[in-house]
Amino acid sequence: RKEVEQDPGPFNVPEGATVAFNCTYSNSASQSFFWYRQDCRKEPKLLMSVYSSGNEDGRFTAQLNRASQYISLLIRDSKLSDSATYLCVVSTSGSARQLTFGSGTQLTVLP
Amino acid sequence: DADVTQTPRNRITKTGKRIMLECSQTKGHDRMYWYRQDPGLGLRLIYYSFDVKDINKGEISDGYSVSRQAQAKFSLSLESAIPNQTALYFCATEDRSSYEQYFGPGTRLTVT
Numbered sequence: 540r541k542e543v544e545q546d547p548g549p550f551n552v553p554e555g556a557t558v559a560f561n562c563t564y565s566n567s568a569s570q571s572f573f574w575y576r577q578d579c580r581k582e583p584k585l586l587m588s589v590y591s592s593g594n595e596d597g598r599f600t601a602q603l604n605r606a607s608q609y610i611s612l613l614i615r616d617s618k619l620s621d622s623a624t625y626l627c628v629v630s631t632s633g634s635a636r637q638l639t640f641g642s643g644t645q646l647t648v649l650p
Numbered sequence: 651d652a653d654v655t656q657t658p659r660n661r662i663t664k665t666g667k668r669i670m671l672e673c674s675q676t677k678g679h680d681r682m683y684w685y686r687q688d689p690g691l692g693l694r695l696i697y698y699s700f701d702v703k704d705i706n707k708g709e710i711s712d713g714y715s716v717s718r719q720a721q722a723k724f725s726l727s728l729e730s731a732i733p734n735q736t737a738l739y740f741c742a743t744e745d746r747s748s749y750e751q752y753f754g755p756g757t758r759l760t761v762t
Contacts (some may be wrong), residue, residue: 571749581739583693584752626692630749637708638683638751642692 542639551576562610562627570632576625617648653677656754671726673741681744682724686737731761
């Protein structure tokens, strides 16, 4: 089982649609959670950190469920520019901490 | 100017050659990382460094070595390149308080 698993995708949605991505992680010691966005052949860029109480940034909402070891990202009113691969990232804490990246979910927003 | 830069951006080399990929950052972060990305596998950690005197192996360090020459510089070397090291390589820095990482533009390496 992969340490971080994401919806396989790809997701093809029309402009204006709402789309949700899910991610599960296996290490119960994980402490920090993130969503990164990666455009084709470009570097990953931080989209948002995920907090225990859930957090929102404009059209993007992230949720964390520690009991189920589950993270989600909701994108409302999709734009063409949202087309990218979304990476779920999980980190433990302490001196031996490492980030573990999911394989990503590809989103294409269609006109 | 970009906060994290990588050189070269593209490189084609032959099997058995030694190659060095360089990374520089102006973010002032102590922590730096090297990852490789292969299609369908996501990013995998090669080496990481929490300061100039600290070097740690990641998930896939075999066949690679690193050098942390200064806080701002972290180099990755392939001592004897092989074709399955063909991949996209990313350097990243990390904010130690938030754990947020900032990536360079990547180096596309092809080993023939």
